[in-house]
Amino acid sequence: MKAALTVWDGRMAPVFDVSREALVLTIEDGAITSRSIESIETPMAQLKLERLTELGIQTLVCGAITEPLQHELSVRGVNVIGFVAGEVDEVVKSLLDGTLPTRALSMPGCCGRQNRFRGGRGRGGRRGGGRGRKERP
Amino acid sequence: MTRRSNTEKPTCTRDPINVVTDAILESISDGVFTVDQDWHVRSFNRAAELITGIPREEAIGRRCSDVFRASMCESECALKHTMESGAPVINKATFIVNSNGKRLPISVSTALLRDEHGAVVGGAETFRDLSVIEELRTQVKGRFQVGDIVSRSASMRRLLEVLPRIADSESTILLQGETGTGKELMARAIHGLSGRRDGPFVAVNCGALPDTLLESELFGYKAGAFTGATKDKPGRFALARGGTLLLDEIGEISQALQVRLLRVLQERQYEPLGAVRTEEADVRVIAATNRDLADRVEEGAFRQDLYYRIKVMKLDLPPLRRRREDIPLLIQHFVDSFNAIQNKRVTGVSADVLGVLTAHDYPGNVRELQNIIEHAFMLVRDGQIELEHLPVEIVPVTVARLEGRKLVETMNAIEARAIREAIERNGGNRLAAARELGMHKSTLFRKVKLLGIDLPEQDGRSHAEKRTKTSGRKPG
Numbered sequence: 001m002k003a004a005l006t007v008w009d010g011r012m013a014p015v016f017d018v019s020r021e022a023l024v025l026t027i028e029d030g031a032i033t034s035r036s037i038e039s040i041e042t043p044m045a046q047l048k049l050e051r052l053t054e055l056g057i058q059t060l061v062c063g064a065i066t067e068p069l070q071h072e073l074s075v076r077g078v079n080v081i082g083f084v085a086g087e088v089d090e091v092v093k094s095l096l097d098g099t100l101p102t103r104a105l106s107m108p109g110c111c112g113r114q115n116r117f118r119g120g121r122g123r124g125g126r127r128g129g130g131r132g133r134k135e136r137p
Numbered sequence: 138m139t140r141r142s143n144t145e146k147p148t149c150t151r152d153p154i155n156v157v158t159d160a161i162l163e164s165i166s167d168g169v170f171t172v173d174q175d176w177h178v179r180s181f182n183r184a185a186e187l188i189t190g191i192p193r194e195e196a197i198g199r200r201c202s203d204v205f206r207a208s209m210c211e212s213e214c215a216l217k218h219t220m221e222s223g224a225p226v227i228n229k230a231t232f233i234v235n236s237n238g239k240r241l242p243i244s245v246s247t248a249l250l251r252d253e254h255g256a257v258v259g260g261a262e263t264f265r266d267l268s269v270i271e272e273l274r275t276q277v278k279g280r281f282q283v284g285d286i287v288s289r290s291a292s293m294r295r296l297l298e299v300l301p302r303i304a305d306s307e308s309t310i311l312l313q314g315e316t317g318t319g320k321e322l323m324a325r326a327i328h329g330l331s332g333r334r335d336g337p338f339v340a341v342n343c344g345a346l347p348d349t350l351l352e353s354e355l356f357g358y359k360a361g362a363f364t365g366a367t368k369d370k371p372g373r374f375a376l377a378r379g380g381t382l383l384l385d386e387i388g389e390i391s392q393a394l395q396v397r398l399l400r401v402l403q404e405r406q407y408e409p410l411g412a413v414r415t416e417e418a419d420v421r422v423i424a425a426t427n428r429d430l431a432d433r434v435e436e437g438a439f440r441q442d443l444y445y446r447i448k449v450m451k452l453d454l455p456p457l458r459r460r461r462e463d464i465p466l467l468i469q470h471f472v473d474s475f476n477a478i479q480n481k482r483v484t485g486v487s488a489d490v491l492g493v494l495t496a497h498d499y500p501g502n503v504r505e506l507q508n509i510i511e512h513a514f515m516l517v518r519d520g521q522i523e524l525e526h527l528p529v530e531i532v533p534v535t536v537a538r539l540e541g542r543k544l545v546e547t548m549n550a551i552e553a554r555a556i557r558e559a560i561e562r563n564g565g566n567r568l569a570a571a572r573e574l575g576m577h578k579s580t581l582f583r584k585v586k587l588l589g590i591d592l593p594e595q596d597g598r599s600h601a602e603k604r605t606k607t608s609g610r611k612p613g
Contacts (some may be wrong), residue, residue, distance in 0.1 A: 008211050009340065011200075012213060013211055014202040014203060014205075014206050014207070014210045015206050015207070015208055015210065015211070015234055017208065017234070017240075017478075018208045018211060018212070018478070019211065020211065020482075021316055043475075043476075043478070043479060043511060043514065044478055044511065045478060063203070063206065064206040064234035064238070065234065065238060065240035066234055066239070066240045067237070067239065070238060071337065072336065073338070075337065075339050075340075075376060076226065082238075083236075085200070085203040106193045107203050107204075107206065108192075108195035108196050108204050109189065109190055109191030109195055109196075109201050109204075109236040110236050113157075114580075117532060
């Protein structure tokens with residue numbers, strides 16, 4: 001799996017729409033096999049989606065993200081875990097453990113919201129708060 | 138119920154002045170928060186809770202960028218600027234992303250916080266929600282906006298006015314218009330106004346995929362359906378369940394796929410490749426094309442039954458050259474958008490640039506205009522967009538044409554052209570042309586005379602009237 005985390009100064013970047021760098025990880029069997037920092041700075045937010053597609057990203061972990069961009073990514077089959085905050089190392093660890101999204105690494109006011117952002121599949125009939133997913137500590 | 142004070146104070150005690158300050162902060166409509174020197178939020182007033190959607194209890198103690206989530210946090214933090222320079226920032230425009238993923242335009246002001254000895258202990262930021270002002274500005278400008286479509290032209294206005302009623306129904310819609318006229322934006326606007334707005338909006342470009350791929354893209358497949366299909370893949374019909382599916386460039390699909398699509402639209406059911414069970418197609422379909430589908434039907438390239446099935450409601454989007462009055466409005470719209478996205482302070486375009494852009498023919502329509510402004514934004518930081526910031530391919534020809542002319546002459550030439558085209562579009566009917574241009578008929582005649590415009594010999598109105606009168610005299 002190829003995942004991108006939008007980062008800024010050792011932490012998760014606050015807003016995906018204007019983020020400039022992504023930590024790109026290739027994860028196989030729960031372990032990181034490659035890691036690189038990639039520029040995702042684009043003149044328009046929409047072009048970031050093209051850049052992520054170009055990088056072959058399947059999972060995006062990011063800070064706040066506006067609804068249209070999140071939706072577009074879902075349609076493109078990218079699993080979006082949005083409104084994540086905290087130190088990058090902690091977020092990477094949580095991603096590898098499979099515990100994202102988690103309350104401890106959520107932006108304030110967004111607890112539970114991440115679940116609405118999962119993937120492009122099965123959205124119909126499952127809107128409004130991620131029913132069916134376990135709340136993690 | 139006792140409510141927690143909005144201020145946690147390492148530097149303050151609960152004296153009467155602080156109580157009054159708290160009360161004032163709670164009563165104002167601007168959001169206010171303060172941070173310590175480690176960028177942790179120390180206070181968060183009621184308006185800040187309302188605007189951001191974040192309860193105070195969750196905000197206090199967290200890093201301000203995780204709470205505020207402004208477009209400027211990463212690159213041009215206003216508080217950082219104030220804390221480093223001591224200078225306040227006043228009314229800087231930016232946007233934040235609230236807890237619902239909504240983009241809110243705001244203006245931000247900052248100030249230093251000092252203790253009783255004058256030492257800096259943190260910063261304060263006040264912010265104002267500008268969404269209402271933006272809305273009012275829209276109304277004052279007299280433009281009409283639905284979704285992301287902005288217009289003041291009569292033809293678009295008529296279209297946008299009926300949109301809510303069209304959106305309410307579940308009928309299939311056909312959007313016809315040249316490339317770049319905003320078919321996808323229109324489809325998104327219909328989706329946003331419809332009862333399916335909480336469901337997904339999914340767009341497929343039917344012209345971009347070969348037939349076999351398009352079929353699996355639309356309907357999905359089951360594991361084992363063909364070599365390499367190792368697991369189930371949902372199609373766009375499944376992804377759009379409960380929402381809207383836009384089939385762009387519908388005129389390009391093969392006859393075989395047309396048959397399959399017709400069946401789906403009629404029976405509201407489909408089968409993924411390799412599936413043994415049918416699935417319900419719970420989607421509202423909007424089809425779009427830049428071709429004239431009626432012509433394609435006559436050529437035998439498009440099935441007539443499918444054509445009638447998708448054109449239950451047909452909307453024709455006018456090209457930008459037929460609604461030139463929208464060009465200044467669209468320019469300002471794109472300038473505002475790029476300013477917000479790129480944190481720039483471009484004020485607009487110069488009169489010369491406006492002349493060039495209004496005269497251009499835009500084969501690529503609104504998308505082309507957007508690209509031109511985006512190109513200019515790469516070259517300009519603030520102030521106005523000048524001729525040298527425009528792409529060379531549109532400037533040389535136009536500038537050569539304008540060379541030696543005064544601005545008034547340029548504007549006259551543009552005005553004459555707009556009038557001539559409006560009269561042509563209305564089959565020579567001067568009154569209809571005046572109505573479309575938003576001017577009185579006598580103004581139109583005055584301008585025709587003043588600008589020396591040659592009118593077609595046939596007046597559409599008198600011709601039509603003559604016909605009506607003639608037919609009226611016929612015996613029953």
